[in-house]
Amino acid sequence: MRDVAVIGAGLTRFGERWEHGLRELIAEAGMQAIMDANIESKDIQIVYGSTMASGRFVGQEHLAALLADQMGFKNVPAVRVENACASGGSAVRQGYIAVASGMYDIAVIGGVEKMTDVTTAEATTALGGAGDQEWELAQGITFPGLYALIANRHMHEYKTTEEQMASVAVKNHRNAIKNKYAQFHKEITIDEVLKSKIVSDPLKVLDCSPISDGAAVIVLAPLESAKKYNDTPIKIAASAQASDTLALADRDSLTELKATRLAGRDAYAKARLKPTDINVAEVHDCFTIAEILAMEDLDFYGKGKAAKAIEDGETEINGKISINTSGGLKGCGHPVGATGVKQIAEIVTQLRGEAGERQVAGAEVGLTHNVGGSGATAVVHILNRVN
Amino acid sequence: MERASASLWRRINERYNLVGNKCENCGRIYFPKRIVCRQCGRKTKMTETKLSGNGKVYAVTKIRVPAQAFKDSAPYTVAVVELEEGPRVEGHVVDAGNGEVKIGTKVHSVFRKMHADGEEGLIYYHFKFEPV
Ligand SMILES: [Zn+2]
Numbered sequence: 021m022r023d024v025a026v027i028g029a030g031l032t033r034f035g036e037r038w039e040h041g042l043r044e045l046i047a048e049a050g051m052q053a054i055m056d057a058n059i060e061s062k063d064i065q066i067v068y069g070s071t072m073a074s075g076r077f078v079g080q081e082h083l084a085a086l087l088a089d090q091m092g093f094k095n096v097p098a099v100r101v102e103n104a105c106a107s108g109g110s111a112v113r114q115g116y117i118a119v120a121s122g123m124y125d126i127a128v129i130g131g132v133e134k135m136t137d138v139t140t141a142e143a144t145t146a147l148g149g150a151g152d153q154e155w156e157l158a159q160g161i162t163f164p165g166l167y168a169l170i171a172n173r174h175m176h177e178y179k180t181t182e183e184q185m186a187s188v189a190v191k192n193h194r195n196a197i198k199n200k201y202a203q204f205h206k207e208i209t210i211d212e213v214l215k216s217k218i219v220s221d222p223l224k225v226l227d228c229s230p231i232s233d234g235a236a237v238i239v240l241a242p243l244e245s246a247k248k249y250n251d252t253p254i255k256i257a258a259s260a261q262a263s264d265t266l267a268l269a270d271r272d273s274l275t276e277l278k279a280t281r282l283a284g285r286d287a288y289a290k291a292r293l294k295p296t297d298i299n300v301a302e303v304h305d306c307f308t309i310a311e312i313l314a315m316e317d318l319d320f321y322g323k324g325k326a327a328k329a330i331e332d333g334e335t336e337i338n339g340k341i342s343i344n345t346s347g348g349l350k351g352c353g354h355p356v357g358a359t360g361v362k363q364i365a366e367i368v369t370q371l372r373g374e375a376g377e378r379q380v381a382g383a384e385v386g387l388t389h390n391v392g393g394s395g396a397t398a399v400v401h402i403l404n405r406v407n
Numbered sequence: 408m409e410r411a412s413a414s415l416w417r418r419i420n421e422r423y424n425l426v427g428n429k430c431e432n433c434g435r436i437y438f439p440k441r442i443v444c445r446q447c448g449r450k451t452k453m454t455e456t457k458l459s460g461n462g463k464v465y466a467v468t469k470i471r472v473p474a475q476a477f478k479d480s481a482p483y484t485v486a487v488v489e490l491e492e493g494p495r496v497e498g499h500v501v502d503a504g505n506g507e508v509k510i511g512t513k514v515h516s517v518f519r520k521m522h523a524d525g526e527e528g529l530i531y532y533h534f535k536f537e538p539v
Contacts, residue, residue: 140472141473141474141475141478142475144472144473144474144475145474145475145476148474154414154418154439155439155496155497156497157474159485159497159498159499159521159533160470160473160474160476160477160480160483160485160499160521160522161470161474161485161497162470162472162473162474164470164472165468165470165485168468168470169466169467169468169485169486169487169497170466171468172466172467172468172510173465173466173487173510176466176510217471218469218471219470219471219472220468220469220470220471220472221468221469221471222468223468267497268487268497269487269494269495269496269497270495274465274466274487
């Protein structure tokens with residue numbers, strides 16, 4: 021195994037992109053990524069394409085070959101990776117394995133989702149497929165419904181409040197204002213979150229990440245040759261992943277995502293780092309309660325301690341640990357298949373020191389955390405600056 | 408969520424009668440049924456077992472923005488119910504009257520209509536829960 025670095029990243033603006041289809045989105049992000057990596061199309065040896073439900077959203081399967089072709093990478097091997105909302109992170113991990121193994125030198129990972137061509141009810145149904153179709157979706161238990169059950173139990177066990185959950189959304193919207201790729205550029209208040217329409221008690225519209233279009237692309241290379249392409253390659257110090265039951269009811273605990281816990285601890289061990297070494301992290305805040313769980317399950321806070329810390333501002337940019345500087349899924353948007361790749365792009369931007377107004381001072385080590393479904397998949401990457 | 412009727416029929420015993428299974432090797436009871444015991448792997452020895460349907464609410468929510476097939480029944484209350492035999496199951500909670508369904512509320516299973524594929528389509532039935 022050899023060390024792997026991210027040498028390029030590209031994003032589209034997230035949000036309702038009615039003027040662009042799936043293929044234009046990926047081409048836009050792909051072009052940026054290869055310019056950023058300072059490589060030619062012919063240098064690309066393999067492509068991993070991630071999308072959760074392009075078949076449901078736009079009727080298009082066989083995505084990886086389409087993405088590779090649209091990005092201008094002729095005839096390269098291309099593989100689609102689908103792991104629900106963790107498709108992007110899982111695809112990054114496959115690219116990492118391909119380069120680390122020595123089988124390929126330059127790998128491109130492109131994540132995309134085009135979600136706004138369908139109605140909210142159709143999108144809700146498509147996303148419901150991330151849970152257990154036979155025992156959750158078939159009973160009309162939606163995705164927000166699953167996280168609402170988690171929130172209900174977390175409030176019961178740890179006295180977590182709706183205000184504390186709302187503070188996650190407020191923070192992430194505030195961060196998104198400083199990100200030109202973000203879906204939302206509007207500050208919101210705790211009161212607005214609490215008064216927004218209830219989706220599934222206790223979660224309101226403003227506790228939920230939005231339906232979004234968007235794409236994200238990164239380029240990986242062996243660390244030993246990365247400087248050839250890029251002055252500030254960012255090393256992938258660890259790549260870890262775990263799975264769990266699809267159905268929420270089958271898990272021992274509803275208030276801990278065990279897959280996150282296991283992937284996180286594996287990643288810290290592989291990188292030989294502790295949670296306190298992380299300066300900046302993009303965690304999977306598909307719902308506000310999910311960010312609270314992530315902060316606990318990634319060992320940044322003890323169980324039941326994260327909600328108050330977030331409310332107290334400890335996870336603001338340049339706080340004790342800077343969380344979701346991009347705006348997260350909540351503020352930046354959540355084009356499902358793109359999200360896990362975008363998280364890597366944001367950490368790369370931070371570690372290069374190129375995040376402008378949202379820059380975390382002296383950021384050396386970053387982490388990404390991407391969850392599929394209600395926690396049946398978790399992927400954690402740790403990245404660091406190479407000095 | 409229109410599905411082929413075979414996917415309905417093959418689960419009827421579970422969905423109508425709350426039949427799960429038990430691993431005779433370790434004693435663990437599963438609902439829904441599994442072929443392979445999560446603890447025993449190749450030593451799994453499963454037999455069917457009918458569950459009492461008695462349990463208590465472990466977590467609960469009221470879904471107000473429904474999935475497509477449930478747009479006429481929203482809002483509906485959904486819970487994770489811990490059955491007295493051990494397994495937890497997800498299901499609707501109905502007929503709560505004005506009483507609040509909350510964590511700890513005792514429930515038992517009932518047989519109810521779940522939804523229909525349009526006015527003349529297949530009607531789906533399922534166990535649901537009702538406060539005791
Ligand atoms: Zn067993």
